[in-house]
Amino acid sequence: MRILLVASAYNSLTQRVHAELRNRGHAVAVEVTPAGRDVVAAVDRHDPELIVAPLLKTAVPREVWTARTCLIVHPGPVGDRGPSSLDWAVHEDAAEWGVTVLQAEEEMDAGPVWATAEFPVPRTGKSDLYRGEVSDAALDAVLTAVERFASGRHSPTAQGGAPTAQGGAPAAPGARARPPMRQETRRIAWADDPTATVLRKLRAADSQPGVLDVLLGGEWFLHGGRPEPRLRGRPGELLATRAGAVCRATVDGAVWIPELRARTGPGVPRACKLPATHALAGRLPRLPELSVPPLCPAGDGAPWSDITYREDGPVGTLSFSFPGGAMSTGHCRRLLAAYRAACERPTSVLVLGGTRDFFSNGIHLGVIEAAPDPAAESWANINAMDDLVEAVLTTTDRLVVAAIGGNAAAGGVMLALAADEVWCRSGSVLNPHYRLMGLYGSEYWTYSLPRRVGAATAERLVREALPVCAGQARDIGLADRVIECPPARFSAEVTRLAQHWAGSSGAQSRLVAKKAESERREAVTPLAAVRERELAHMRRIFLDPGAPYHALRRAFVRKQPSPARPAVPHEVADA
Structure with missing residues (x-):
C-alpha cells in the first residue's frame, strides 16, 4: 500500500x-x-x-x-x-x-x-x-x-x-483534555519540593523543554536528574560535581543534574545542551569533584555514574548512559578506561551496553559546536571514538556483546559492530550512516560494516541513509539477535542469554576463531591503515570551514532549519 x-x-x-x-x-x-x-x-x-x-x-x-x-x-x-x-x-x-x-x-x-x-x-x-x-x-x-x-x-x-x-470508547483513568504544560507548572521550588517531586519534574521535561531555573546568576534549562543517596546541604545549593554533572541539594536530599542549556533572548540562536560543568564553566564556585572508580557498581545506594559495571558469574556488563546518546571526547576516554578495566576482570563474556534507551549516536555535536575551535574538538572527539572502537576490535581474550536496548546511529552503530555479536531489543532503530551530517565517517566503519553485511549492502546503507529496524538489521547481518521484550526487561534478558552463551560448547571455539580472524585482518587489512584512510577524509571535512558538516551540525544542535544535505562519497574496504 x-x-x-x-x-x-x-x-x-x-x-x-x-x-x-x-x-x-x-x-x-x-x-x-x-x-x-x-x-x-x-x-x-x-x-x-x-x-x-x-x-x-x-x-x-x-x-x-x-x-x-x-x-x-x-x-x-x-x-x-x-x-x-x-x-x-x-x-x-x-x-x-x-x-x-x-x-x-x-x-x-x-x-x-x-x-x-x-x-x-x-x-x-x-x-x-x-x-x-x-x-x-x-x-x-x-x-x-x-x-x-x-x-x-x-x-x-x-x-x-x-x-x-x-x-x-471508555476513557482511560486520568485521561482528559489538558492545556500545554508551561514552565510555571514545571518550576522547581528548591526550598519546598522534596527529592521525589524534583525528580518527577525533571523527568517530565526530559529532554525537551527542560526545567527553567536560575543558577549562579543565569537562567538555565535543567535536563535530566538522578538521586544522590548521601550528600546533603542547604536547599538549592550546589554540593559537588561528578562526570560533568552537578549535584544540587533538595529539602530532604540531593539530585545530580547532568545537562544544562542556557536560556537565550529573542533573536539569539538557541544554545546547545551541554554537560552541566561545561555549561557553567567560569561560573562554578570551588566544589569537590567526586570521582568514581572506573568500574562503578550499579544499584540502589551506589554513587551515581553514567558508566557502571556489574558481574554475573562469567559475564561482565559495562553499561553507559550518556544524554541523547552523544559521546564527547571526555565520555569516550572515560568509557575506554572503564572498558580496559573490565577486560582485566576474570570473565569470559563482556557485555557492552545492555541498558534501555540510547546505545550511542557517536560524537557529541553539542560540545563540538560550543567549543572555541569546533574543528579541533571534532578531531579530538573522533580520535577518542576511534580509540574506543579499536579497543573493542582488538579484544581477543574474551567474547564481547554489544547490547543495544534503544537506538544507535553513526559512530554508535560502528562501536556496536566492533563487538563479536550485536544483540538488539525488538524496538531498536539503527542508522548506520553519516551522510545526513555531511561526514565521511570513521570508527573503522569501512572495515566493520562490509564485514558484516557485504560491500554492496554497506554501500547502499550509507548512500540511502535510511533507518533500519531491528528485524531488518538481523536479516541483513547488521545484528545477530533480536530480543523480544519490553525495555524494562532488556538488561535481565541480555544477562541470561550471555550466561548461556558463556557456558556453551561453542564459546571457546568462537574465541579461537576470533583470534585467528584478528591475525588475518592485520595481514590483509591492518586497522592502522583503515583508521588513517578514514581520518584523512574526516580531517579535510573538519578543516574546511565551507564544508556542509559545519552548517548541518549548527542547525542540528540549535534546532534551526537544516540546509540541503550533500552527497558524500564513500568507499568500503574488502573484509
Missing part, C-alpha cells in the same frame, strides 16, 4: 514507523512538514492511499482530512487530549498510560479511534519513555490501524475497517 508519513520532525518514532512499514512491504514516503500548506503539497505530490502522522504539531488541513483518511498518533489513551499528554502523565506519576491512533477531524485529538495500546509507565525520563514503552505501543497501534484500513478496502464503513467513535 502507498503510505505517506507526515511529521513535524523525523524523530525516533517517525523513523521506527517508517522502517517497520517498509520492512512489511509498504511503499512509504516521508515528508517533514512544518506548515499546513506543506502537507497539502506533499499529499498532491505522493497521492497516497493512507496518511499516517507519527508526530505532527500542527493541525492537518481540512482539504486533506476531508478527502483522505489521515491517522494521527496521539501519545495518550482514549479520552486524553492536548499537546503535553506524556508530560502530564510523567508529572502526575501515572502508573499506566496509552497510545491512540485516531482519525484527523476538525477538533484536535477528537476523531474516531482506529487502534489503541496501553503500557506501564516506569519512573524514567519522558524521552526515554517515549523511545521505549510509547514507541512499542505506538507501533503496535499503527500496525493494527493500517491492517484495519487495508481490510476495509480503504473505507472506514466497510467490514473490518470501521473505527470507533471516541464517545463509544
Whole structure:
C-alpha cells in the first residue's frame, strides 16, 4: 500500500514507523512538514492511499482530512487530549498510560479511534519513555490501524475497517483534555519540593523543554536528574560535581543534574545542551569533584555514574548512559578506561551496553559546536571514538556483546559492530550512516560494516541513509539477535542469554576463531591503515570551514532549519 508519513520532525518514532512499514512491504514516503500548506503539497505530490502522522504539531488541513483518511498518533489513551499528554502523565506519576491512533477531524485529538495500546509507565525520563514503552505501543497501534484500513478496502464503513467513535470508547483513568504544560507548572521550588517531586519534574521535561531555573546568576534549562543517596546541604545549593554533572541539594536530599542549556533572548540562536560543568564553566564556585572508580557498581545506594559495571558469574556488563546518546571526547576516554578495566576482570563474556534507551549516536555535536575551535574538538572527539572502537576490535581474550536496548546511529552503530555479536531489543532503530551530517565517517566503519553485511549492502546503507529496524538489521547481518521484550526487561534478558552463551560448547571455539580472524585482518587489512584512510577524509571535512558538516551540525544542535544535505562519497574496504 502507498503510505505517506507526515511529521513535524523525523524523530525516533517517525523513523521506527517508517522502517517497520517498509520492512512489511509498504511503499512509504516521508515528508517533514512544518506548515499546513506543506502537507497539502506533499499529499498532491505522493497521492497516497493512507496518511499516517507519527508526530505532527500542527493541525492537518481540512482539504486533506476531508478527502483522505489521515491517522494521527496521539501519545495518550482514549479520552486524553492536548499537546503535553506524556508530560502530564510523567508529572502526575501515572502508573499506566496509552497510545491512540485516531482519525484527523476538525477538533484536535477528537476523531474516531482506529487502534489503541496501553503500557506501564516506569519512573524514567519522558524521552526515554517515549523511545521505549510509547514507541512499542505506538507501533503496535499503527500496525493494527493500517491492517484495519487495508481490510476495509480503504473505507472506514466497510467490514473490518470501521473505527470507533471516541464517545463509544471508555476513557482511560486520568485521561482528559489538558492545556500545554508551561514552565510555571514545571518550576522547581528548591526550598519546598522534596527529592521525589524534583525528580518527577525533571523527568517530565526530559529532554525537551527542560526545567527553567536560575543558577549562579543565569537562567538555565535543567535536563535530566538522578538521586544522590548521601550528600546533603542547604536547599538549592550546589554540593559537588561528578562526570560533568552537578549535584544540587533538595529539602530532604540531593539530585545530580547532568545537562544544562542556557536560556537565550529573542533573536539569539538557541544554545546547545551541554554537560552541566561545561555549561557553567567560569561560573562554578570551588566544589569537590567526586570521582568514581572506573568500574562503578550499579544499584540502589551506589554513587551515581553514567558508566557502571556489574558481574554475573562469567559475564561482565559495562553499561553507559550518556544524554541523547552523544559521546564527547571526555565520555569516550572515560568509557575506554572503564572498558580496559573490565577486560582485566576474570570473565569470559563482556557485555557492552545492555541498558534501555540510547546505545550511542557517536560524537557529541553539542560540545563540538560550543567549543572555541569546533574543528579541533571534532578531531579530538573522533580520535577518542576511534580509540574506543579499536579497543573493542582488538579484544581477543574474551567474547564481547554489544547490547543495544534503544537506538544507535553513526559512530554508535560502528562501536556496536566492533563487538563479536550485536544483540538488539525488538524496538531498536539503527542508522548506520553519516551522510545526513555531511561526514565521511570513521570508527573503522569501512572495515566493520562490509564485514558484516557485504560491500554492496554497506554501500547502499550509507548512500540511502535510511533507518533500519531491528528485524531488518538481523536479516541483513547488521545484528545477530533480536530480543523480544519490553525495555524494562532488556538488561535481565541480555544477562541470561550471555550466561548461556558463556557456558556453551561453542564459546571457546568462537574465541579461537576470533583470534585467528584478528591475525588475518592485520595481514590483509591492518586497522592502522583503515583508521588513517578514514581520518584523512574526516580531517579535510573538519578543516574546511565551507564544508556542509559545519552548517548541518549548527542547525542540528540549535534546532534551526537544516540546509540541503550533500552527497558524500564513500568507499568500503574488502573484509
